[in-house]
Amino acid sequence: MVNRDMLAYGQARSVIRELFEYGRQRAAVVGEEHVYDFSLGNPSVAPPPEVEETIRRLVSERDPCALHGYTSAPGDPAVRERIAASLSRRFGTVCKGEELYLTCGAAAGLCCCLCALCQPGDEVITFAPLFPEYGVFIRTAGAAMKVCPAETEAFQIDFAALEALLSPKTAAVIVNSPNNPSGAVYSEATLKRLAALLEEKSRAFGRPVYLISDEPYREIAFAGTDVPWLPRLYRDTLVVYSWSKSLSLPGERIGYVYVPAQVTESAQVYAAVAGAGRALGYVCAPSLIQRLAAACCDLTADLTVYEENARLLTRELREMGYHVPRPQGTFYLFPRSPIPDDAAFSRAAQALDLLIVPGSGFHCPGHVRIAFCVPRRRIEGALPVFRALAQRYL
């Protein structure tokens, strides 16, 4: 008697989650140090010490009724002002608190944007490789997902394929750069070309094609890679952010939707985002954590660890003969599977207690995702297994 879609969502375990659970079972048998689990994107570095200090300060200094009480639905005004000031400084823009809508993380932010922008029958374009939950969230909004196939040389955009997908039904396009799972960052050239195409199509279709920039990995960019600020390049951009990765707070569920005033019908878009938050049961983002985010929004955890891990793994895997696209950010590596069947390769690795996720789950077969947000010794321990697999398959 239950809703079949919800049942399917609840019963379908993701490949990632299955690998992770398998790893925990294996660890109980062979010992944790002999399981090389690269399945989950859970930050491995501690939050900056200011996180603990701020929490202590907040519970000491603030009136507890105000600290733990409801905030206004879009978030505490002082919190939003502080975050807006930080964005203004960092991106040389004029962001105001009233353009921000605080959310329980990026997933909630995406759901709010999609429900706000989509009508039944609309389409939303995503780019492979992609975060698989996009499909779920787009369906919740009553729209259909159209996947632009991966450009697997530099993991930028296949513009011919994108142009073919754009239509008067396109309500929104989602970009995720730095990208989970490819680790690529869209260059300014790529984004300018994207902006030009979307402007042209918006004019042609007589409706704005909104761009949703999902950027929880913004701060994890390597070797000075520039992560362009999209609202500067494309007028109709909504930014969805989360502090999950930058402050290592994924369980606390805190992020925002930024609806710049420049956006077409921005007041209506903002109101619809807030209305979607209401419809989905989000009363406000967690109140203590809102204040924490405001106090720490200019800080990050020690993200250099990820760059070191990326460098080590890339060098070693390339020496073994793997084809590894240049990692530019995030904590994922997305090498080519040595055999076309990435699921088979993942299973072969799993038989050696090396857990890596097949690219097909990200709409990009022929690759595997290595989540290297793990202790260094796990990477070092896994290298002989990667080598054994290379010798067998390459």
Add this chain to the structure above:
Amino acid sequence: MVNRDMLAYGQARSVIRELFEYGRQRAAVVGEEHVYDFSLGNPSVAPPPEVEETIRRLVSERDPCALHGYTSAPGDPAVRERIAASLSRRFGTVCKGEELYLTCGAAAGLCCCLCALCQPGDEVITFAPLFPEYGVFIRTAGAAMKVCPAETEAFQIDFAALEALLSPKTAAVIVNSPNNPSGAVYSEATLKRLAALLEEKSRAFGRPVYLISDEPYREIAFAGTDVPWLPRLYRDTLVVYSWSKSLSLPGERIGYVYVPAQVTESAQVYAAVAGAGRALGYVCAPSLIQRLAAACCDLTADLTVYEENARLLTRELREMGYHVPRPQGTFYLFPRSPIPDDAAFSRAAQALDLLIVPGSGFHCPGHVRIAFCVPRRRIEGALPVFRALAQRYL
């Protein structure tokens, strides 16, 4: 171009919120002590001191990556076990952690239950007077709300009206006892009769009519009023809870859905609740606050203040001639409006800087809601205004 439903939700300010905003503006003009704001249901007593102590202890003792990291989607297993043990003890039942799904508060829990249980075309029955957001959440689940008219003598259930509403389309019935806004508690006799009727109809319709018990006010019950544990009385009960009121943590968004194993197709219902959480973008409930709830789940804030406020206001208003139903719990009083037009009476009060909410917003015209979760001096200050209104209208 935005979604019209979401826009309407975002633009429609609730009467409650409008009164509250008006109060803030007036306070700036005439001084806060001259505005008698009884509009909002925001707890006025501090959380118990253990809340602050527990937060300090958690940030000191726990590995910060684990403390702030993702938990499993239904919540940290140890947290769920601890809460289950507390429920088992308190209600003489056998509740297991795996029957609990932690949520970002009761609103999220209601959305998850409704999306899990409803198919398009289904109906959900609620009882006036009712929390107005029910209508929004039911619509999100694609169902239609059918409101059972209020029984305004004792604010129990009009069973003839309920029976007329029950049909093969009824997916669920929502009860909220102790009740916002009436302050009434359903007696064991009322709930047994409800259970008998729903059992009969479930058999007749060949589908279980699930009962959703929305009980954030469970612990705020006066003079030893018993708040019966519904799963003991009706097999197909889901419990939705929030610590917002009992621990004075409404901004922290923490609660649960309890799907007892006895429920028809309980495994499927639980999976669908979890699937709905996924579809709505709830990755997990806030991780630090999950641990806080587990540590403090047997405690409450000092709730006696509400009972004292209830007694004072009831006595005084009755002496002035108002008809005030006996408050049994919550922090709301729901007297009859002295004139049939409750909105007009609310406006007359507003003109004297007394802010009380018309009952029509709760599908129960002819009454007004007084949220007495306020400092005592505000109640005392408001009494002359209530008296002046009584002299004018009674």
